[in-house]
Amino acid sequence: MKKLALAGMLAVGLTGCSSEEPQVLNLYNWSEYMPQEVLDRFTEETGIQVVYTTYDSNEAMYARLKLLDDSAAYDLAVPSTYYVSKMRQEDLLLPIDRSKIEGFDNLDPELVNLDIDPENKFSVPYLWGTTGLAVDTADIEGEPVTAWEDLWEDRFDGRVMLTNDMREVFHVGLRVLGYSGNSTNPDEIEAAYEKLSELMPSVRTFNSDAPRMPYLEGETDVGMIWNGEAVMGKDTMESLEYVYPEEGIIAWLDSFVIPKNAKNPEAAHQFISFVLQPEISALISEEIGYATPNLASRDLLPDEVANNRASYPNATDMINAEFQTDIGDDALQVYAKYWEMLKSGR
Amino acid sequence: MHSVMQQPFKTAVLILVWGWLLFLVLAPNLLVVGASVMTRDPVSFLSLPLNLDAYRQLFDPLYLEVFLHSLYMAAMTTLVCLLIGYPFAWALSKVGKQRQLILIFLLIVPFWTNSLVRTYALKLILATNGLLNSALMSIGLIDEPLQLLYTEGAVIIGLVYLLLPFMILPLYSVFEDLKQELLLASHDLGAGRFSTFVHVIVPLTLPGVLAGVMLVLLPAMGLFFVPDILGGSRNLLVGNVIKNQFLDARNWPFGAAASIVLTVTMAFLMFAHRLSKRRIGEEGA
Numbered sequence: 001m002k003k004l005a006l007a008g009m010l011a012v013g014l015t016g017c018s019s020e021e022p023q024v025l026n027l028y029n030w031s032e033y034m035p036q037e038v039l040d041r042f043t044e045e046t047g048i049q050v051v052y053t054t055y056d057s058n059e060a061m062y063a064r065l066k067l068l069d070d071s072a073a074y075d076l077a078v079p080s081t082y083y084v085s086k087m088r089q090e091d092l093l094l095p096i097d098r099s100k101i102e103g104f105d106n107l108d109p110e111l112v113n114l115d116i117d118p119e120n121k122f123s124v125p126y127l128w129g130t131t132g133l134a135v136d137t138a139d140i141e142g143e144p145v146t147a148w149e150d151l152w153e154d155r156f157d158g159r160v161m162l163t164n165d166m167r168e169v170f171h172v173g174l175r176v177l178g179y180s181g182n183s184t185n186p187d188e189i190e191a192a193y194e195k196l197s198e199l200m201p202s203v204r205t206f207n208s209d210a211p212r213m214p215y216l217e218g219e220t221d222v223g224m225i226w227n228g229e230a231v232m233g234k235d236t237m238e239s240l241e242y243v244y245p246e247e248g249i250i251a252w253l254d255s256f257v258i259p260k261n262a263k264n265p266e267a268a269h270q271f272i273s274f275v276l277q278p279e280i281s282a283l284i285s286e287e288i289g290y291a292t293p294n295l296a297s298r299d300l301l302p303d304e305v306a307n308n309r310a311s312y313p314n315a316t317d318m319i320n321a322e323f324q325t326d327i328g329d330d331a332l333q334v335y336a337k338y339w340e341m342l343k344s345g346r
Numbered sequence: 347m348h349s350v351m352q353q354p355f356k357t358a359v360l361i362l363v364w365g366w367l368l369f370l371v372l373a374p375n376l377l378v379v380g381a382s383v384m385t386r387d388p389v390s391f392l393s394l395p396l397n398l399d400a401y402r403q404l405f406d407p408l409y410l411e412v413f414l415h416s417l418y419m420a421a422m423t424t425l426v427c428l429l430i431g432y433p434f435a436w437a438l439s440k441v442g443k444q445r446q447l448i449l450i451f452l453l454i455v456p457f458w459t460n461s462l463v464r465t466y467a468l469k470l471i472l473a474t475n476g477l478l479n480s481a482l483m484s485i486g487l488i489d490e491p492l493q494l495l496y497t498e499g500a501v502i503i504g505l506v507y508l509l510l511p512f513m514i515l516p517l518y519s520v521f522e523d524l525k526q527e528l529l530l531a532s533h534d535l536g537a538g539r540f541s542t543f544v545h546v547i548v549p550l551t552l553p554g555v556l557a558g559v560m561l562v563l564l565p566a567m568g569l570f571f572v573p574d575i576l577g578g579s580r581n582l583l584v585g586n587v588i589k590n591q592f593l594d595a596r597n598w599p600f601g602a603a604a605s606i607v608l609t610v611t612m613a614f615l616m617f618a619h620r621l622s623k624r625r626i627g628e629e630g631a
Contacts, residue, residue, distance in 0.1 A: 059593045205496045205578025218474045329388035336595035344412045
């Protein structure tokens with residue numbers, strides 16, 4: 001909060017001489033999910049200052065938005081797939097006025113009008129990505145890693161990293177057993193827990209702040225990673241490979257939404273339009289390694305980005321891929337209990 | 347004795363203190379108690395009817411195991427703090443006034459930096475290619491880097507680092523009050539160094555030990571960011587369970603009940619502390 005206040009003060013300070021009250025956009029986003037250049041250019045173009053705050057889990061973002069009163073509102077947030085439907089159903093979002101959004105038609109028709117928000121009344125897709133396998137090929141000898149199942153091999157003892165995300169970790173356990181990653185069946189979830197607890201002695205750490213870091217720091221050599229993190233990590237460490245596991249990748253779509261108590265929905269609309277410009281979408285995808293749903297920007301991408309399989313998977317890579325869906329509260333409690341058991345297990 | 351000026355000042359101070367206690371201590375705690383007896387609700391977090399389900403859930407073997415492991419790590423932390431803090435505080439009370447000030451100042455300086463930032467700094471030291479491993483390898487003590495980070499040991503090191511001053515300060519104050527005459531008397535009556543230590547110094551410094559233990563043990567079970575950063579989100583503390591229940595599982599009544607158990611444990615320790623103090627006081631009289 002202190003940081004936020006400081007940024008706010010700074011923003012006020014910078015435009016202190018103008019007679020008009022400076023406009024501010026409070027953007028609440030995943031950590032490392034927006035290049036600073038985009039924010040700077042938006043401010044330059046519109047005069048609206050951006051106060052940028054980050055989170056590292058949907059849960060944290062959701063709890064914060066749910067509890068905040070009007071005094072500390074965010075104007076724009078970026079929930080993942082099933083959180084859009086959850087927040088929409090709980091009446092936490094303002095409808096998006098399509099007449100104020102330019103460039104919506106640029107979006108991939110396959111990524112709009114999804115079940116999470118049938119007519120995109122409340123959300124506009126920002127980026128999409130996958131959670132797959134990371135392998136540090138410099139430190140791994142023997143057979144190449146091709147499946148989630150391979151993580152259970154003895155040779156990876158103490159070298160595995162998982163994301164610190166309950167749903168994703170159970171997704172892996174469920175897929176290895178041949179179940180859906182969105183299972184709500186308590187027996188299947190328990191079986192996944194049993195399977196995952198066999199993996200636990202090999203697991204060195206959970207990380208969702210910046211999942212590439214344990215690989216770069218040399219703490220872990222194999223495990224889960226988000227594709228954008230893998231792309232960013234490869235810039236620093238050439239041997240870090242992103243692998244599409246045979247059992248199927250975890251896919252997600254993050255969308256812009258405007259929270260109910262937003263103070264400046266006008267600026268939020270402006271920002272969404274700004275990001276939908278092909279040039280800006282391309283810049284974001286190139287910079288942080290996730291795939292843009294903005295089809296008009298694909299042609300602007302440099303070849304090495306557009307042909308990077310980690311960012312833009314081909315049809316074969318997406319076989320067995322599953323999007324996460326809302327599993328409902330009862331199943332959530334089952335997951336939560338086994339998650340706690342998994343992490344406290346010796 | 348009372349001057350006219352004193353009365354309004356006294357009233358103002360009392361109002362401030364009571365107001366503080368009522369609004370910033372009692373009210374939040376009552377809210378937590380209230381939350382712990384409500385029913386969890388997926389949409390509005392809490393709902394009626396009132397019940398004790400959350401407390402019943404605490405007896406789930408899983409949470410008992412987390413609690414015991416958390417207690418074990420906190421106890422190890424406390425022990426290490428005591429082993430370092432006791433001689434330190436003793437030595438601190440022996441050095442000259444000038445040096446004492448400097449040492450206490452040095453003890454307090456780290457508090458000027460946020461503990462989260464200091465924990466990240468510790469991570470850089472303990473990492474596989476971190477400062478400690480590089481140093482050990484460059485002087486040839488080890489060939490392969492040690493796995494220090496993301497272990498139980500790393501969590502305990504982090505907790506000791508953050509909580510040591512809370513052990514030293516109360517110990518220092520009892521050593522300051524330790525009357526030289528009593529030690530001389532013990533010596534005159536024929537007690538050796540060891541005997542004096544066990545029969546005179548330890549009992550007289552016991553209230554400080556207990557105060558230090560109280561200030562270290564309970565917070566050690568709650569500092570959830572230490573296992574998150576240094577333990578690789580494993581080796582969970584009770585604090586992590588509370589945080590997970592509020593954030594991930596959205597089971598507020600259970601999270602509240604768990605934090606009340608911590609508060610009650612703390613109250614129990616304070617009660618024991620008072621008892622021991624009174625007992626020692628009576629013996630001294």
